[in-house]
Amino acid sequence: MSSNADRPKQPRDFDPVSFAVVPPRKFEDLRVGDVFRAPSRTLKDAHAAQTVSADNHPIHYDVEYARRHGHIASVVHGLQVFAFTAPGATLFSAIHRRRFRRDSAPCKFLKEVHAGDTLYPALEIIALIPQGDTGIVTTRATVHNQRGELVLDGEHQCSLKTSPRGGK
Numbered sequence: 001m002s003s004n005a006d007r008p009k010q011p012r013d014f015d016p017v018s019f020a021v022v023p024p025r026k027f028e029d030l031r032v033g034d035v036f037r038a039p040s041r042t043l044k045d046a047h048a049a050q051t052v053s054a055d056n057h058p059i060h061y062d063v064e065y066a067r068r069h070g071h072i073a074s075v076v077h078g079l080q081v082f083a084f085t086a087p088g089a090t091l092f093s094a095i096h097r098r099r100f101r102r103d104s105a106p107c108k109f110l111k112e113v114h115a116g117d118t119l120y121p122a123l124e125i126i127a128l129i130p131q132g133d134t135g136i137v138t139t140r141a142t143v144h145n146q147r148g149e150l151v152l153d154g155e156h157q158c159s160l161k162t163s164p165r166g167g168k
Contacts, residue, residue, distance in 0.1 A: 027135040027160045030125055036139075038121040041084060045115045047076050055079075076113040081152050084121040085141035107141060107154020118146040123156065135160050 058065040059075050066074045113119065120143065127138035136159055143152040 073114040111151040
């Protein structure tokens, strides 16, 4: 039987609710040119599976099929790569939780992505448009691979509620 003395001590001031990669910001705190980076991710075979897209094309899960069609390996679906740029994974984890709608704009898939690649997603704010009690945030979404190649270039557009008058 172990005693409480055997257990590792937990910091008393840790608060999982306030734990964030980036400190929270309000629409009014954002600036054009701000860049928000998501953690890098090294992709596994599971990322190439059709779990995100439900796309059952063998290019995404059959290595031999992919090789017969000129690819070096199964190709990770573009939607999986684009999902790594989701504002919730980067920017909006840093924004005061007042968002009510998110829209995504088209993107370009510039290079193939395969299991074993490490991806570096980022969002850069390219436009901020206040509209009464909301604000439109437009970001450029980019993903580079471990070789420094741009594999995805696109945009996200989000509507956020602005702070009530008085700044709270």
